[in-house]
Amino acid sequence: MSGSNFKHDLFGQFARVGKALANGNRLELLEFLAQGERSVEQLALVSGLAVANTSQHLQQLRQSGLVNCRKAGLQVFYKLSSDDVVELLNKLRRVAERELADVDRLVDTFLTVKDNLEPIARKELLERVNDGLVTVIDVRPYEEFKAGHVPGAISIPLSDLHKHLDKLGTEQEIVAYCRGPHCVLAFDAVAELRKHGRTARRMEDGFPEWKHAGLPVEE
């Protein structure tokens, strides 16, 4: 029986799970799913992928056993299939962060996937703004800021960020926001700020969602 291909099949099966982790978009979907159950549409929005494409990625994840789904009315909700998957993602993230930190052009301080992904909630931000604990910056183009913004926020379009760095102290936490969950302006702003030693996070979603949640708006 020594000529068997059990071995080959076995590692092939392992690799199916590996393959599921081999694509940045799928990893992003998994990270969002780590926060809870989500519909296909939500996931498409947040990842910036086409719906059909998102659906296909999700099916791959399902076939490799990392997620499962339930249908509720018109929507299909996906979630991670077990805590093992969360742990697997954590390990993967740790290895990626630790190993790529030295080698790569992306400096260690901002290759922290989780921090970049875990934005500050709107309510928490509102409290902190009221207590004067954070500096909020609006990194959208000035026109959009003028049309309405989070109270107390200052306008620093991403392209001008470097000019305003000295205004932003290293003590107080900085929170950046932009157009919404699939806008990357705030991601890049946070990366830039961290590179210069500031403590920075993204705000949950973006201004449209802030306004839609009925929170105060300044014009």
Place this chain on the structure above:
Amino acid sequence: MSGSNFKHDLFGQFARVGKALANGNRLELLEFLAQGERSVEQLALVSGLAVANTSQHLQQLRQSGLVNCRKAGLQVFYKLSSDDVVELLNKLRRVAERELADVDRLVDTFLTVKDNLEPIARKELLERVNDGLVTVIDVRPYEEFKAGHVPGAISIPLSDLHKHLDKLGTEQEIVAYCRGPHCVLAFDAVAELRKHGRTARRMEDGFPEWKHAGLPVEE
């Protein structure tokens, strides 16, 4: 800097590690490397890949930070870059196994075999060896046996098993072990032995784990 899509880069970097895990042959190489440092040639031999191909896989693994290497004379020795990698592999294995257990077509071939081949725990084995109740066979290549093995075990490389069948009586239980939890040598050996009417089981995990557990080793 601000023109770059940081978010995209972030997950792209993250996926580099995922991609390294996306191929059965690379996973097999990693499993062997989990046992310790190995030369390219050794790895090629054990995995059945061409040397050039092995070398290329190893370079991919190195670029994703999972392994590193040192040159000693003519040879290049690769090893896992940290314990985090071992943990990552363990998580991957667990998730993959859980998935294999319920769903798949491979269930018919490999997994039902696996179920039939419930391994014997190391401690239990040790007791039985001491009481002379079992015959322990080491089915790894002779070189590996020579470098250290379970006390009292006899070396029967899988490829030679058929020649030694008559030595192995039908009365006493036979326990086979190999390199580790995903080395299939012992699986195949047990399958072969059972086919010939012997009572056979695998030992839990393999020799590296036995040694690591602080159990006695014979050289």
Place this chain on the structure above:
DNA sequence: CAATTATTCAATTAATTACTTGAATAAGGA
């Protein structure tokens, strides 16, 4: 120095994967 050896490089081919597009389901509401 020439020959040997282990490994890597470079170029080719075959296979797999990602994304897009437009159509098909399937559930719910008008």
Place this chain on the structure above:
DNA sequence: TCCTTATTCAAGTAATTAATTGAATAATTG
């Protein structure tokens, strides 16, 4: 019943990846 909506399917193209081959590097040995 027909319309709308969320999701999936299927087909095509572009891009990436795996394996093979033969040549190129280095370190060692005779």
